[in-house]
Amino acid sequence: MHINHKDFPGFIDDEHIPFGLINYNFKDVLKQSIIELFPDNQTLIEEQIRDFWPKKRAIDSVLLMGSIGSIGQSTKSDFDYWVCIDGTRYSAREKKLLQQKLILVEQWAEEVHDMEVHFFLSEIEKVKNNDFGEASGESAGSAQAVFLKSEFYATNIMIAGKVPFWWLVPESTTDAQYKKLWEIMQSGSEPDPKWFMDLGNVEKLVKAEIFGAAIWQISKAMDSPFKSVLKMAKLEVFLENIGTERPLCNILKKRVHFYERFNQDPRSVDPYAMMFDQLLEHYTKVGNEDVVELLKKCLYIKSECKLSGANSIQEQTFKTDIIKGYVEAWKWSPGKLQHLDNIKNWDFSAVSSLGQQIHNFLIGCYRRLSSKIQQQEQLVKIEDSTVIGRKLDSFYTKKDGKIVYLKRAFDEGLLLSDITIKAELDLSSPGKKRWSVYRGEIHHWDDKEVASCLLKESNDPMDLVLWCVFNRIIDTRTNILVTRNCEPITEESLIKFVKQLEEMFPPIRISDIPRNKLLAPSRITRCLTVINFESWPNVADLQTVRTAYQTSWGELYSVAGFEALEDLRRDLFHARRKPEIFVKTHDSPHKNRIFEEFKERTQMDFENLI
Structure with a gap:
């Protein structure tokens, strides 16, 4: 530049x-x-x-x-x-x-x-x-x-x-004093004004911003949950100490100005460590040990220090020194350290559990903040509140037919190289099957480790695959193994279906949805109706219909039957901006005839047969 x-x-x-x-x-x-x-x-x-x-x-x-x-x-x-x-x-x-x-x-x-x-x-x-x-x-x-x-x-x-002028003034400087000092410097020669710029003072934090800050942090948690856990906790601690707490930046500035008084300890001027110490002190004081433990785990995992066993012999840095000091003070066992250091190899249930803990804390914290500041005037713009609120609705709210977003602890690392799909007779519904998907290739179902490999169960195999693709659990590179009871669904048909889903409903990040789409009413952007997903390819009749569709707010739905499709007629064919609409059925001599029967029964103008 x-x-x-x-x-x-x-x-x-x-x-x-x-x-x-x-x-x-x-x-x-x-x-x-x-x-x-x-x-x-x-x-x-x-x-x-x-x-x-x-x-x-x-x-x-x-x-x-x-x-x-x-x-x-x-x-x-x-x-x-x-x-x-x-x-x-x-x-x-x-x-x-x-x-x-x-x-x-x-x-x-x-x-x-x-x-x-x-x-x-x-x-x-x-x-x-x-x-x-x-x-x-x-x-x-x-x-x-x-x-x-x-x-x-x-x-x-x-x-x-240029250096921010803020660094030159004492940590207790009021806005009025700051302005006066800036004016004085402009008229002098020492320090030279050309070396500084005025980005403004931070005398105190604004209570009226808390609501906006809280919903922003929850929306950011979709990408960076660890970071948002600590920042959301910081907002709650700030609200609890609104009358006495100085901004962290001013506390840090004082420590930088008087570094020798703090024994030149790097931890004393590390902003992350300072914030973390405040959080632990608060949640320990109020007796919330579950949150204290969650915060400790989040910090340790995010630091990537890995202090267990052979990992403990590594290059010594200020970061490893500080994290090691924390771990020793917490009296963590070698087994606990090894478990956390091995997080990339955790089974899916353990990873999901941590993700659920994180999101439960975020939502709980948000609700506690909301209840305390309901009567306060907030500075967040209506449009900003609308954008973020709709992201939260898309990510967290459960609705009929909606494919649920996985509440992940990490933004990466869950894509699997191999999965196994299993079908069993559903004893509660005669003639129906219960479907489940597992991590890895499972050949021996009596193995004690099988239960820890379970990812999800469903009454419908199409929903199961949709959930896996939508949540970046599988993609076209994933090897799919199916058990004998899955027939007529085959590995080849599922691999082809996954490719079609990736093209039609590629995984999205809610936090990346454009602002203009979230300010407009939700609309269907793409729709796929699948005919006879669980039927043999040589079946000549139209037996089942299931429709998946995605909205402009980042939600994916899956609904079964002709009635559900009829409910979508207006959104599919009479919207100002018509969505892309596709129909899929088996490649067979009966394909076109089944498609024509489908159009006749629905009286809908479907054109794209895949």
């Missing part, structure tokens, strides 16, 4: 592109680093880089925020940068060009270095006034503006450019 050259990432071929970092000087050590990153450009760097090193600079500061550099950092942590500019100096087109440049650098980081990087173009005056935009993508919108600024100040790491 400091240069704009065709041989380097982020090049924008437009003379109006703003670029260049203020107070960022060319040094030999920097030149060497650039050569290491771009060895193919060594000659260009050594001979010409000063020619395209910018004389005019557009970017005031670049700062890193979040868990990076703390005990909360993991191998999966994103790199979230604030790219601060004086928005009044540039046109909307120029800012758009800079945003495009930043996106190109993000893409380069991911493609070349497998790093997830986000650049947030931040206008200094807007940040100062707590204006962080709308609740879409990575932005918290109006839901928690002061909370976001507080977190930024607590976790920011200077990369280049």
Whole structure:
């Protein structure tokens, strides 16, 4: 972002592109680093880089925020940068060009270095006034503006450019005092004003933001449950101590200013450790041991330190030192450490149990917060509240026919290479079967370990496969084994069906649904009716009908029979935007005749037969 050259990432071929970092000087050590990153450009760097090193600079500061550099950092942590500019100096087109440049650098980081990087173009005056935009993508919108600024100040790491003036003032500075000190500095020479920028003060957190912050954290939990557990707990602790608690960023600033008083202990200035200590103290005091234990597990797993057995012999870092100190204080047994370190090999029921504990805590915490602040005026915009509320409804609310979202503890790691589908006679419904899906290839059903491999049971095999695909449990690479009782359903037919489902109803993340779709009424976007799913291919009659459909709010439904299909007639054929509609049945000599019979019975204009 400091240069704009065709041989380097982020090049924008437009003379109006703003670029260049203020107070960022060319040094030999920097030149060497650039050569290491771009060895193919060594000659260009050594001979010409000063020619395209910018004389005019557009970017005031670049700062890193979040868990990076703390005990909360993991191998999966994103790199979230604030790219601060004086928005009044540039046109909307120029800012758009800079945003495009930043996106190109993000893409380069991911493609070349497998790093997830986000650049947030931040206008200094807007940040100062707590204006962080709308609740879409990575932005918290109006839901928690002061909370976001507080977190930024607590976790920011200077990369280049101007330093936030906030760091210079005492931790107890009021907003009025802060403004006065800024004005005084502008008229002086020491410290030099050109080295600082005004992003605003954080005197206290705003109680009226709690509702927005709470629903935002629950919605983020769909992607990062561990992080949201700790942050949601932080909101509850803040509300309990509303009259006495200072913002964490101000406590940290005091410790940084007087670091020697804290025995130069890294834990004393680690924002993640500070937050965690506050949470443990609160939930221990109120006697909620289940939450205390959950928080401990979440921190330890997220840290990825793995202190058991041979894992304990590893490179010593400030993070391993801090986590080891926690574990020793908690008196955890070697067996417990080994169990947590082996989390990638947990059976599905254990992983699901942890995920359910996490989501139960989040919802419980949200309800407790809601009951305490019902009468308080909240700052969240109606549109932001609507967007986030509809995400929560899609993810958590159970409805007839709805394929349930798996309440996972982790965003990854549940995709299986092998599954086994089993069918048994349902003794409670003569002539019906009970279907179940298991992790791995199961050949010996009397094995004691089989029960721990069970993923889900259902009265309908199509629903079972839908649930697996929808929740990223299986995909086209998964090997599927079926037992003899599953006939006429075969492994080949299921593999083909999984491929069709992936194309028709690809797994989605609720948190990624565009804002404009969530602000509009829910509508059906795609529909698949399957005929004779459990019948032999050579059957000439129409025996069963089951319809799966997805909505613009990210919900997937599965309903059986002609009556259920009739209920969808208006949404399928008379909507302003007609959804994609497909019909599937076995490839057989009777396929077209069965399809025609289906259209005649429904009196619906289906066209796409697959």
